[in-house]
Amino acid sequence: ELAYDGVPPRRNVKVLVNPKGGQGRAKKIYEKIVRPMLESARCVIDTQYTTHRFHAMEIAETISLDCDAIVALSGDGLPHEILNGLASRPDAIKALRIPVVPVPSGSANGFSLNLHGLKAGFDVALAVLNVIKGKPMRLDLCSVTQGGRRTWSYFSQSFGFMADIDLGTEFLRWMGDTRFYLGFLYGLISNKPYPFKLFIKSAISDKKDLLALTREPPSKELFKENLVESLPADRYISESTSDTGWVSFDKPILYVYAGLQPYVARDLLQFPMAKPSDGYVDIAIQEVASRAALLSMVDEAGRGGQFYQDTSHYYKALAYRLEPYPNSKGVFSVDGEVYPWEPIYIEAHQGLATTLSM
Ligand code: ADP
Ligand code: MG
Numbered sequence: 213e214l215a216y217d218g219v220p221p222r223r224n225v226k227v228l229v230n231p232k233g234g235q236g237r238a239k240k241i242y243e244k245i246v247r248p249m250l251e252s253a254r255c256v257i258d259t260q261y262t263t264h265r266f267h268a269m270e271i272a273e274t275i276s277l278d279c280d281a282i283v284a285l286s287g288d289g290l291p292h293e294i295l296n297g298l299a300s301r302p303d304a305i306k307a308l309r310i311p312v313v314p315v316p317s318g319s320a321n322g323f324s325l326n327l328h329g330l331k332a333g334f335d336v337a338l339a340v341l342n343v344i345k346g347k348p349m350r351l352d353l354c355s356v357t358q359g360g361r362r363t364w365s366y367f368s369q370s371f372g373f374m375a376d377i378d379l380g381t382e383f384l385r386w387m388g389d390t391r392f393y394l395g396f397l398y399g400l401i402s403n404k405p406y407p408f409k410l411f412i413k414s415a416i417s418d419k420k421d422l423l424a425l426t427r428e429p430p431s432k433e434l435f436k437e438n439l440v441e442s443l444p445a446d447r448y449i450s451e452s453t454s455d456t457g458w459v460s461f462d463k464p465i466l467y468v469y470a471g472l473q474p475y476v477a478r479d480l481l482q483f484p485m486a487k488p489s490d491g492y493v494d495i496a497i498q499e500v501a502s503r504a505a506l507l508s509m510v511d512e513a514g515r516g517g518q519f520y521q522d523t524s525h526y527y528k529a530l531a532y533r534l535e536p537y538p539n540s541k542g543v544f545s546v547d548g549e550v551y552p553w554e555p556i557y558i559e560a561h562q563g564l565a566t567t568l569s570m
Pocket of ligand 1 (some may be wrong): 230232233235262263264265266267285287288289290318321367499
């Protein structure tokens with residue numbers, strides 16, 4: 213049908229569309245922009261609309277590994293499900309070599325924002341071009357362990373009022389990611405310490421050292437053929453938090469936000485030092501501070517200015533552990549999903565997942 217008939221297909225892509233993501237625009241975006249672009253680029257497309265929560269995880273658990281990319285027309289929730297589905301397979305290491313690629317069609321499209329930049333992060337056509345021509349890029353993942361259960365996080369973990377924003381502003385979904393800004397202001401008004409203890413297996417925390425970090429390419433080690441089949445075990449999970457390398461954070465905490473990618477939303481550059489596959493999880497801790505001091509940060513949050521405040525602390529960590537006080541209440545958010553208010557252990561694993569990047 214095409215003038216260049218007979219040319220072999222470029223890429224074989226599995227496309228998952230969340231018709232309920234964002235303001236429900238994904239289906240239209242798919243039909244109008246994404247599908248025509250993929251077809252004209254001679255991609256072989258297998259499309260599936262998700263019909264319920266965890267559907268994308270179920271699909272990823274059984275997906276055939278002969279595709280070149282799994283594309284998510286969604287916000288940040290679907291990639292979390294896809295990666296967890298891939299990681300739960302017996303052949304997880306191989307499965308996680310398939311690039312998981314976002315096309316921004318949800319309410320918070322942080323993953324796309326980080327791949328394509330602040331100006332173009334919500335540009336659908338650019339994201340599709342990445343599906344067509346992007347090169348594989350490794351991504352760090354965090355293992356998240358509560359009790360005996362282990363899941364995977366590719367984007368962020370939040371505790372304290374930042375988790376309330378992630379989870380408690382569903383009713384503000386129509387605002388897109390501006391709800392983060394509003395939620396932040398709301399959190400400042402409450403300004404109360406959160407009832408948990410925090411321990412960090414720290415790598416770098418001095419701000420001067422952090423600022424001196426350069427964008428080194430990922431180590432060669434990372435690109436050696438993986439000889440192991442199974443996912444890596446947690447290295448520090450059995451260590452006592454009084455062992456060397458662990459620090460405990462003792463001041464009253466307004467929020468803890470940990471993440472693997474710099475932008476959380478367009479107006480929130482939470483992890484200016486995060487790199488795709490440096491093997492660290494970045495942790496930003498905001499002490500309880502005067503409202504005036506907190507308010508002064510709001511304007512700068514889009515450019516990461518809070519990093520320089522005395523009451524803001526920043527760690528590049530190998531792992532961390534957070535323990536709620538007995539009889540306290542609260543929420544944890546992992547990639548925007550609710551996790552129970554129980555002790556939680558999180559560790560960074562270098563380059564386990566894959567995406568595409570231009
Ligand atoms: P948003 O950015 O709007 O949050 P996401 O892509 O992150 O969009 O999806 C949000 C949630 O929607 C995910 O947790 C996913 O499990 C869920 N979901 C996927 N498909 C459906 C569906 N058909 N109906 C309801 N929820 C769905
Ligand atoms: Mg990292």
